[in-house]
Amino acid sequence: MDDERYLEHCRSLLAEFSQTLVTRTRQLPEDHPLRELADAFQSLGSSADIYTLGPDLVARLFDTHTDFAPTFPRELLWFFGGDCLHYMADEEIAQCQQLEELRLAAARRGESFDWRESRAKLLNLQ
Numbered sequence: 796m797d798d799e800r801y802l803e804h805c806r807s808l809l810a811e812f813s814q815t816l817v818t819r820t821r822q823l824p825e826d827h828p829l830r831e832l833a834d835a836f837q838s839l840g841s842s843a844d845i846y847t848l849g850p851d852l853v854a855r856l857f858d859t860h861t862d863f864a865p866t867f868p869r870e871l872l873w874f875f876g877g878d879c880l881h882y883m884a885d886e887e888i889a890q891c892q893q894l895e896e897l898r899l900a901a902a903r904r905g906e907s908f909d910w911r912e913s914r915a916k917l918l919n920l921q
Contacts, residue, residue, distance in 0.1 A: 797902045801910075804910060805870065805874045806840055806845075808870060809836070809840050809849075809868075809871060811868075812836065812866065812871070813833065813836035813837040813839070815866065816836055816837075816863065816866070817833045817834065817836075817837050819863075828859070828860075829860055829863070832852065832855055832856060832859075832860065835852055836852055839852060846875070849871075849875045850875045850876075850878055850879050853867065853871070853872065853879050853882070854879075857882050864882070869883065869887060869891075870910065870914075873888070873891040890917055890918070894910060894913055894914055894917065897913055898910065898913075
């Protein structure tokens, strides 16, 4: 999985999460902070500023709306990096590091890489 496909994969995860969050907050008033956050996540998927805006949105989600934080894909915490890594356990960071190394090795060889499948193998889920 080269960098472009990895970005596409992460954008897909972000789109799934944001759509779910928008659906779950649809009944809230338009000016409700959680609904505004859901809308911000939804517009982030098509934003060129994904790397600069994403970590701030993640921090707002984890710090302010903690009941929704467990629904956020853990892979995206790794993807955004920086302060987002503080929301991951050390074991999760180590697993993501291993997966990243496998992904980059596959890209160097010109092979495809399935992040989900490789993660399942790494965790002995298959």
